[in-house]
Amino acid sequence: MSVERPSRELRPAVFLDRDDTIIVDVPYLADPAEIRLLPGAAAAMGVLRRAGFVLVLATNQSAVGRGIITEARLGAIHDELERLLAEQGAALDAIRYSTHAPPRGDRLSVEDPDRKPAPGMLLGAAREMGLDLESSWMVGDKITDVLAGLNAGCRSILVGSNATLAELPTAADPGRVFAAADLAAAASLILLHREAPAAAAPSEVP
Numbered sequence: 001m002s003v004e005r006p007s008r009e010l011r012p013a014v015f016l017d018r019d020d021t022i023i024v025d026v027p028y029l030a031d032p033a034e035i036r037l038l039p040g041a042a043a044a045m046g047v048l049r050r051a052g053f054v055l056v057l058a059t060n061q062s063a064v065g066r067g068i069i070t071e072a073r074l075g076a077i078h079d080e081l082e083r084l085l086a087e088q089g090a091a092l093d094a095i096r097y098s099t100h101a102p103p104r105g106d107r108l109s110v111e112d113p114d115r116k117p118a119p120g121m122l123l124g125a126a127r128e129m130g131l132d133l134e135s136s137w138m139v140g141d142k143i144t145d146v147l148a149g150l151n152a153g154c155r156s157i158l159v160g161s162n163a164t165l166a167e168l169p170t171a172a173d174p175g176r177v178f179a180a181a182d183l184a185a186a187a188s189l190i191l192l193h194r195e196a197p198a199a200a201a202p203s204e205v206p
């Protein structure tokens with residue numbers, strides 16, 4: 001027996017890294033009072049969401065796996081993050097995190113299906129939320145963020161100055177990987193690329 005499921009249109013998403021992408025990076029952040037939004041981050045998120053992108057936080061939180069903070073504390077941190085974003089008129093549609101604590105070694109290699117650079121958090125959100133990965137983006141400050149996006153079939157934008165695209169283990173497809181100063185610049189890039197296909201459409205002038 002088969003049940004006909006109503007078809008739903010898949011939506012584009014922007015997957016966002018947390019530390020040094022939306023908030024100031026505090027190593028193993030444990031106190032919600034220490035959260036500081038990066039300048040312009042909330043405004044950029046508002047721009048993307050109004051443009052129709054679903055916003056999904058995808059953050060590696062090995063501090064939980066290492067026993068440095070509890071999952072409940074991580075929840076409190078994310079509650080505070082959402083409160084600060086709401087204060088500035090922004091919001092996340094979902095928060096996904098990996099608590100996997102990697103052993104020492106090559107952090108650009110996949111060590112766990114969810115921990116970036118693996119695409120698990122992105123793929124899970126896409127499945128559950130009806131997201132179109134092909135038209136979605138990953139934005140983050142580390143090469144592992146860039147790789148997670150590519151591994152999920154998204155395009156990726158490296159933000160900030162913590163890393164450079166030259167650190168990618170293999171040459172990047174120039175059409176799929178970009179760099180931007182910050183989340184605001186990344187948002188502009190995303191909107192520019194979304195408008196590009198329409199601009200390139202065949203003219204209807206006879």
Ligand SMILES: [Mg+2]
Nearest residue numbers: 017019020141
């Ligand atoms: Mg980061």
